[in-house]
Amino acid sequence: MLDNHLWHMDLLAHAGRLSELTELAFTDVHARRRLNGTLREQGMETEEALLQAVLNRRDPDADTACITPATAFDRLGNVCWRALHGQAHPQPVALYSIMLWEATSTDHPAHGYFTDRHTCVLDTVTAQVRAF
Structure with a gap:
């Protein structure tokens, strides 16, 4: 077996x-x-490279399955879709949350990834709110 x-x-x-x-x-x-x-x-021999690969592959559908927002309705639909997707797949969300918490230390190998990701998400949401 x-x-x-x-x-x-x-x-x-x-x-x-x-x-x-x-x-x-x-x-x-x-x-x-x-x-x-x-x-x-x-x-990917180093811990940093392994973490980067895992984070980049954590859930490819989450970043590629949403439609390109053309209207306010599309933007709202993407937010709802992401929330439902996270609810349907709680394990990757839990792992990602734990890794995010662990990476708050500046010497953590994934600290740069989460800093860049936070900046990207914040910039994207800010642009979408301004577009309303």
């Missing part, structure tokens, strides 16, 4: 389905090990 499970983890990694492997890694130690191994094989 374990061999089938490990084979499935290898299959996901070799197929490049890292988002599925990441989702499994929240609760499965074998998926977590395979994901770390795959990321290292891709040249």
Whole structure:
């Protein structure tokens, strides 16, 4: 049984389905090990590089599935869609929140990522509010 499970983890990694492997890694130690191994094989040797890769792949649908806002209604729809998406996928939201909290220290490897992300989100929301 374990061999089938490990084979499935290898299959996901070799197929490049890292988002599925990441989702499994929240609760499965074998998926977590395979994901770390795959990321290292891709040249991410440092903790900072691994964290950056995980954060960039944390939930690709969250950033790409929304429509480009053309109207105020579209902007409101994107906010609602993101909230519903987060509610439907609580594990990535929880992990992201924990990592955000841990990265408040300036010496944390992901501190720069979260600083840049916060600036980007703040600028985007500010522009959308001004567009109303």
